[in-house]
Amino acid sequence: MKLQINNKAYDVEADGDTPLLWVIRDELGMTGTKYGCGLAQCGACSVLVDGMVMRSCVTPVESVAGRSITTIEAIEEDEVGKRVVEAWVKHQVPQCGYCQSGQVIAATALLKQTAHPTDEDVMAAMANLCRCGTYNAISAAVRDLAEEEGAQ
Secondary structure, three states: OEEEEOOEEEEOOOOOOOEHHHHHHHHOOOOOOOOOOOOOOOOOOEEEEOOEEEEOOOOEHHHHOOOEEEOHHHHHHOHHHHHHHHHHHHOOOOOOOOOHHHHHHHHHHHHHHOOOOOHHHHHHHOOOOOOOOOHHHHHHHHHHHHHOOOOO
């Protein structure tokens, strides 16, 4: 099966019902996307599929064949993604960092869809879990980006 990940084509040998996460990590060696809960609850495994956030731990690889997949490894190739990473550094968001790839993916998707989100938009989109409790720093970083001119 052919996958389009980070603007590169890959031929993968996985069974169609294999979770995308395991193909990305184990077969392709892109380990920035993390395994958290395996139940699509925590968001550590978040990737973008055609610009929408998807939990890769429960997404069968066959369902994304031929679609555009973006992982954390390529997020800074997108101008919005690059600014999200810069805001994360500015606000010193990560503590342990485990959930942060999923957080950055979620923030990038939000800001690409809604350049100036409301606090309610931010709360709804930034639903990934963070065991270190960096939610205030995450919110501050996203609010900063939302207030910038030309956020998209």
